Amino acid sequence: MLASVFIVMGSLILIVTVIVLNGAPSLSFEILTQTSGGGFYLGAGGGFLNAIVGSLLLALPATGLAFVIGIIIALYLQKDFLKPGFANFVRLCLDILWGVPSVVYGVFCLTIMIAIGMTGGSLLFGVIALTLLEIPIITRSIDESIKMIPLGLKESAYSLGSTKFETAMKVVRKQAMPGIIAGVLLGFGRGIGDAASILLTVGDSNYFPTSLTDQTAALPTMILNLVSMPDQVVQNKAYAVAFVLLVIVLLISMVTRYLTKKSSKHIIK
């Protein structure tokens, strides 16, 4: 049993060391602060700042949208508002959506893009695909944390004369804060790292996107593009990009731990 635990831990250590050892030599100040311009894929200079910005422009709005939708649904799924039968049906739908491979959301958006005659890809549809991907994740994790809230807390809010809406928005929301933070950051981590859905929807670009209909670069798709290049030097840049992506994911994980710990101080146990 201990051996299997070490296999699991070892695989993470393996992944981190492989990426760090291969990525760190290609990292430089220049590569982090320039756009890819014309020659990044051909072995010339340039960096991948446009991919970092692109990824943030995709994941931040998507997480924001998914958060607003997710928290409202999660609050509404509780017994105060909905009959358990319908609530469980919605939960089942969300669970299925959670399980749906991200490439399906990509195909979904691609289908709409073909239907409206948009080719190549755009930031907008990338955001839509990621939002769809993140809604079930964020909703279900907030929902789980709301379920843990003691009934007495809601009852005392009701007994003071609060309406359902006020109780949900002011009492339940505050009490569920650690779960909400964890859920949102989980969704953000999935969104920024997911390649399959944006591969089909955002296209590629060597510069910053300037409008919603622009094509854009993103970290995961850039890794794929770099790896498929024949030149070994260019391929090595993929590890530098992966290094940055991994650092972002690790940061998110640490921020989650810190914030959930901090915010759970203020909730009523």
Place this chain on the structure above:
Amino acid sequence: MPVSNGSWIKKYKLLLVGIVSLFLSFVFLFILNNFFLFALFLFIFIIVLVYNFVKVTRSLVDLLGTRLMLFITVFVVFLFFLLLAILIDGSLNILQKESLSDLIFSSTWKPFSGEFGLFAVIVDTMIVTAISMIIAVPISLLSAIYIAEYAPKKFRNIVRPFIDVLAGVPSVVFGLCALLVFVPVVREDVAPFFGSTISSGFSLFTASLILSIMVFPIIISLCLESFNAVPQALKEASLSLGATKWETVKKVIFRASGPGVLAAIFLGFGRAFGETIAVSMVIGNQELIPKSLFGPGQTLASLIASNYTEVSSIPILASALIFVALILFVVVLIFNLLGYLVLRRASKRWAY
């Protein structure tokens, strides 16, 4: 009075906002021809208008807020069916050209000559998913048991972050590692060991290996949750009857958390089944019925990733790929429904 209990200034401000937004909306409509901003400012104007003439009470806020929440909830359920409908609608195109059995039971995938047989890809998908689950399930279950029941608290606190981080590692990073580590290992060590000398390393087996690592954290964290939910009294009762620790794990904890473990395995299966990028990076991307585990292949999900660029040159291919996505969706749907039914039955039978 229009505003229920606001001061003069508050009312005046609102009136100003209303007039300005009405003015701006006309400016945008007639002078700048920007319909979006026109709609936005008209919307603000209407809100101000309504706010001025309706008494805003707490019960009204409650009513409207609740309705809005209901609307959004129904919208997401609608989205679920919209997803299904659009996938079905998109794949009708290819289903009219070729029969369903042709698509599923013919094994030549040649989009350029108009042949869209998925049999080989489906077989590959099943093999890859099965092998990755065979590797992942025992290891993750054993780890989960160890972490939940045997490990000292200190060790548990070290391991938990590892699992959380592993769950968050992007699939493309997994793929990159597999490309650098597993592909050469499979080519030079594993494949010759099993007597297949011509393997390039890009193989079904490599894909299964990386998939099993991706599935670990999902199964482990869900299993841990259900192990921890088993009441302490139940374990103590078993131990006090003279059962050993392992007997307690096997006969009490496993039985009590059976449905949760099953759900975890189903979820892990879904992840392995639908993973796209990591698989497409190491599987070799050839639509063949595999002769050995160490030959190249293609899964349903990676088929989409490696073919989507041709969509604009072959219109029917788009429809074929949408059909593949529909298969992915329906299989996940069926497994979730199965899991749900099993859970419902099981939680009645295994109730404690």
